[in-house]
Amino acid sequence: MLNSPLWAATAGIALVGLSLPGAEAISNGVARLPVLGYNTWNAYQCNIDEDLLLTTAKLIKSLGLQDAGYSYVNIDDCYAEKNRSASGDIVEDKIRFKGGMKKLNQQIHALGFKTGIYSDSGWFTCAGYPGSFNNEARDAKTFSDWGFDYLKYDNCAIAYDSITRQGIVGRYQRMADALAQISATAKKTFVFSLCEWGWSQVWLWGAQLGHSWRTTGDIAPQWDSLAAIINFNSFITQATDFYGRNDLDMLQLGNGGLTFEEAKSHFTAWALMKSPLLIGTNLSAITPDILGILKNKEILDINQDSVVGKSISPFRWGINPDWTSNSTHPAQYWSGPTRDGTVFMLLNTLKEPSTLSFNLTESPWIRAGRQYSVRDLWAHTDNGTAVRTFTAENVPPHGVIALLLKDAGNEPDGLFPACSVWWQCTDKNGTHVGG
Template identity: 70%
Template sequence: MFLSGLLASLVGVSGVVALNTGVAKLPVLGYNTWNAFRCDINESLILETGELMVKHGLLAAGYNYLNLDDCYSEKNRSKSGDIVASAAKFPSGMKNLTNKIHKLGFKTGIYSDSGWFTCGGYPGSFSNELRDLKTFKDWGFDYLKYDNCAIPYDSITRQGIVGRYQPMADAVAKVAAETKTEPIVLSLCEWGWSQVWQWGKRFGQSWRTTGDIEPHWLSLASIINFNSFLTTSTDFYGRNDLDMLQLGNGNLTDDEAKSHFTAWALMKSPLFIGTDLRNVTKETLEILTNREILAINQDPVYGESISPFRWGVNPDWTSDPINPANYWSGQSENGTVFMMLNTRDEATKMSFNLTESPWIRAGRKYSVRDLWAHTNNGTAIRNFTATVPPHGVVALLLKDAGDEPNGIFPECSVWWQCTDRNGTRVGG
């Protein structure tokens, strides 16, 4: 099935200017409570998680946000109309909690919803956007995940989805101006039903593009497939959010976990850990703290996602939630990034011509850095080949190493339409 309708709808996406509020130029790295704990959260658990992030080197690796998700409040607002933190879960109060989180070295985030209620049934922010944003700011939060459940009737809002998100974006700007402080980072959780990648940059620093992630390979493959058609909407200050990292939460193999982390990081998604750090494995921590992969996610020179240059299993531009694009590349400050993703159920020999990537120069050789083995693997000339494990990944950084040797035949790496000065076709 070809995505002609989707592709048509994406015309002009890259022309939308990202919202530069001075915060979140790069993808946010951190922890979110939802995947591991759902509604079973409290202040001692949050602080313990922060301490474990420090202990396990996650803060040092760049995961500097510690965020609460849903279910932190009482079921009803106060008599004056304010959201009230749960007295049972947060007896010391939110301001005390955020002070302690900040002292650990983190920024911190909270959650709300554009509807009557949050997805968990707690008070949403509809018609209370400015009131709630002031509350979150007074509590000391730096980040807001803004969801899309319990939407009021059309006869009440008289707005589409863009209009329903506008009041909270306005509140963020107004509170920042009034307090003369950095604006709260606004992350839209809209699930992509209204093609949020086309308009999300007007309001937030990231926007969810799909439904919730699940802890198995088919969910990961489906999310990668969908987002393979949206890569041009990611750049500095605005990016597709592929949802939270599911490492350690399901039945992923080590190779699948590496593929998950690699795709999310190189597509410049925000990276929020959703693992119970009280039971985290050494293998999961090694994946999460791969500094060579994280450095590309946090590249200060190139903010764009990697993109497919060949689909592999399927013809190019095919949408297949089981077999997304296999061959990807993009720019980084230190060279050209490649990702080979094996969507098959068995180990597969995969190869590509270097100049299939638009960021590679013909007639040059390239040094090869394996970003998972952390090894320098010699020099590639024209082609690269590797055997990739089932549902596994190879991530590479290629750097220009000078002219390729003389006398290589054919004279062009892509021989069709390669022509001698006298008009003779070469290599065909």
């Protein structure tokens, strides 16, 4: 984690104007926008089989989640036999996937979904199944032949340096090259998700190889885990744009450990930071409240904005001085442009209700001298017009306010002081005219 305001400030600035070799090469027609879908790991870990996957796909459809945009059904670790075949191929578990991955993919595709699979850049996956090191081209072909559309690529069981002669970028490059070759020969394009955990500053190089990159360790269904992930990612928001984005890990809604307000904050932060949104919940036990969060169309529309690909970013930290890293109390005031206006996220990081207030022009996306209509993206209500300031009272503990502000014309005449930021206000004759 970040440990000081100086390091944090450096991290926040480092990506501005960054141009990396090959950064545009991954713009290959898939995952221009964040992927929405489902992943088996959080809810089931290794307890998966073909019946569970097919049942889950049908539930995503029947619950209306497919209509809301969740279009991927992804298998995580533990789907394979422990040993490769005599010819060296990964083999699906003969008992749990007795019908074969190809048939399972055909069934799930027939329901209108795309599908994802998992592997690892080391000898073994994190659960001890065959990894793809030294078999990248072979495994890419297997995944293509099986019919998958997405590959999550993990970082466990790494071979000795004397064998790889590569750093982390080189190890991931091997699979990126294999997928590119599949695209060229089999005309099969994969979404490539780097599950690298962020320890090698993956946000600096991930766009060269993949469509998303994990920036932290695994998420847990606890507020402290969410706060730490939000805090870390608050300093690297510049890395996210079309075709490549920071991945904050899977959605932990409905797995216990979070209050309803915390679940709303979780979903809001992930969606507005343009993270992939992969549900990790047992859908057979999902509650209407959690389903309502996952299907919030106004929040999802911003995650899937076809005009603006950038994440929201903090414009003020709030409890802490700006650019301070605090894993339990991350930045509270965030904003970003959208195709329809400026979106704001106000996050109460305290364990008690709090009032959150800001000057509109603290956000770089707001024009001075204008007034703005206010849309509450959770209450789904139009809340009048904001002039210069906005205040949200009694925000619940660990709760969130999400707003869309749209320009509504010039602010009323005769306001005092003459400038919303009064200490900067100067008459044309040079006279200071502050409040």
